[in-house]
Amino acid sequence: MSEQVWRHFNLCPNGDPEASIADAAMAVRDGAIAWVGAARDLPREFDAWPHHDLGGAWVTPSLVDCHTHLVFGGHRADEFALRLAGASYEEIARRGGGIVSTVRATRAADEASLLAAAAARLEPLIAEGVGAVEIKSGYGLELASERKMLRVARELARRYPVSVYTTFLGAHALPPEFAGRADAYIDEVCERMLPALADEGLVDAVDVFCERIGFTLAQSERVFEAAQRRGLPVKMHAEQLSLMGGTALAARYRALSADHLEFLDEAGVRAMKEAGTVAVLLPGAYYFIRETQLPPIESLRRHGVPIALATDCNPGTSPATSLLSMLNLGCTLFRLTVPEVLQGVTRHAALALGRGERHGELAPGRSADFVAWSVNSLAELAYWIGRPLAARVVRAGETVHTAPVSPWTGRAIDNRAASLERNRK
Numbered sequence: 001m002s003e004q005v006w007r008h009f010n011l012c013p014n015g016d017p018e019a020s021i022a023d024a025a026m027a028v029r030d031g032a033i034a035w036v037g038a039a040r041d042l043p044r045e046f047d048a049w050p051h052h053d054l055g056g057a058w059v060t061p062s063l064v065d066c067h068t069h070l071v072f073g074g075h076r077a078d079e080f081a082l083r084l085a086g087a088s089y090e091e092i093a094r095r096g097g098g099i100v101s102t103v104r105a106t107r108a109a110d111e112a113s114l115l116a117a118a119a120a121r122l123e124p125l126i127a128e129g130v131g132a133v134e135i136k137s138g139y140g141l142e143l144a145s146e147r148k149m150l151r152v153a154r155e156l157a158r159r160y161p162v163s164v165y166t167t168f169l170g171a172h173a174l175p176p177e178f179a180g181r182a183d184a185y186i187d188e189v190c191e192r193m194l195p196a197l198a199d200e201g202l203v204d205a206v207d208v209f210c211e212r213i214g215f216t217l218a219q220s221e222r223v224f225e226a227a228q229r230r231g232l233p234v235k236m237h238a239e240q241l242s243l244m245g246g247t248a249l250a251a252r253y254r255a256l257s258a259d260h261l262e263f264l265d266e267a268g269v270r271a272m273k274e275a276g277t278v279a280v281l282l283p284g285a286y287y288f289i290r291e292t293q294l295p296p297i298e299s300l301r302r303h304g305v306p307i308a309l310a311t312d313c314n315p316g317t318s319p320a321t322s323l324l325s326m327l328n329l330g331c332t333l334f335r336l337t338v339p340e341v342l343q344g345v346t347r348h349a350a351l352a353l354g355r356g357e358r359h360g361e362l363a364p365g366r367s368a369d370f371v372a373w374s375v376n377s378l379a380e381l382a383y384w385i386g387r388p389l390a391a392r393v394v395r396a397g398e399t400v401h402t403a404p405v406s407p408w409t410g411r412a413i414d415n416r417a418a419s420l421e422r423n424r425k
């Protein structure tokens with residue numbers, strides 16, 4: 001049996017700074033939290049357990065990246081150059097580039113190289129403090145290649161200290177061999193691909209890209225029905241480039257989340273609220289495709305729809321491997337507040353995965369998955385851009401990552417070091 005007490009830290013247990021506890025303590029037995037609260041209230045029974053001092057760091061639950069397309073072949077830097085020269089995302093997709101070019105690269109890649117490429121994107125996320133990540137298929141668009149993507153996602157979970165939740169996104173784009181036959185492709189998705197992959201235990205949820213360049217409302221609904229027959233929860237890429245009404249449809253199917261949402265209207269917001277659907281905002285994609293239509297933040301707030309943030313890591317619209325950067329973009333581009341973005345990558349992101357009981361909060365009985373941050377205030381998590389801030393990443397009570405050591409000073413690269421030095425004097 002392993003027993004430990006973590007001490008000397010400030011705790012933000014669920015992403016809400018209001019719930020913070022100064023000078024907290026946490027007792028962990030066999031990877032699970034036995035007790036957590038103010039250090040002065042720590043029950044005597046834990047006094048004999050080995051202690052770890054966190055040096056006054058801020059602690060939050062491990063972060064949750066609830067929307068990624070982390071597994072894919074190749075990249076699209078060439079397309080980025082085209083866009084810089086004036087072509088829009090939608091134009092490139094219509095010309096046969098975009099998603100379909102990644103489909104070619106993903107189909108051509110073998111499982112080992114897909115795994116290596118995805119691992120190289122996952123590692124920076126874990127080092128940054130991400131303890132749970134959603135990974136979508138959707139660049140295979142045929143049974144064997146969708147299976148390959150989802151198997152790679154499952155393999156990542158076996159190799160890395162992170163929870164992976166898989167999403168089948170067969171309805172991401174129309175594969176070239178089905179050109180002009182979108183309904184026939186949806187038959188294939190619903191009748192062959194989804195049942196086979198679900199039977200193999202590769203699917204935790206089902207997603208659809210409901211868009212002019214994706215699938216219609218009627219086609220999206222057929223995918224949702226197929227998911228429902230299998231008892232799988234649904235989510236949707238909705239209202240990203242235009243108002244399709246997909247969000248209201250998703251809400252009718254009690255979707256876990258509706259994602260992107262730049263063109264969402266008030267009726268859609270109300271439907272989300274009633275269904276308990278989380279709004280997953282993706283500021284990386286908004287930024288990268290230079291979108292100007294802002295998601296309806298005020299309306300989401302007014303109706304009390306939980307807001308989550310994610311990287312949307314993908315080669316076309318968000319080549320991002322930093323969730324902390326999304327906090328900064330969420331604040332600067334969407335005018336979200338620091339408490340909103342912190343909850344957006346903890347509690348609300350866990351809800352968007354339907355895993356609110358497992359991730360996004362530190363409480364007795366839960367796995368001790370947390371990050372000790374090298375910051376003096378929580379706002380720093382949203383403030384710095386591209387700065388590694390995780391001093392220690394802990395999963396089930398075990399330290400799985402610590403801040404890298406400087407090759408010049410031999411000390412940990414620590415954002416707080418300077419102020420701590422000052423405090424010591």
Ligand code: NIG
Nearest residue numbers: 099237285312314315316317
């Ligand atoms: O989340 N919108 C659709 N899917 C991705 C982009 C896919 C791609 O361009 O490769 C997104 O933005």
Ligand code: FE
Nearest residue numbers: 067069237312
């Ligand atoms: Fe996406």
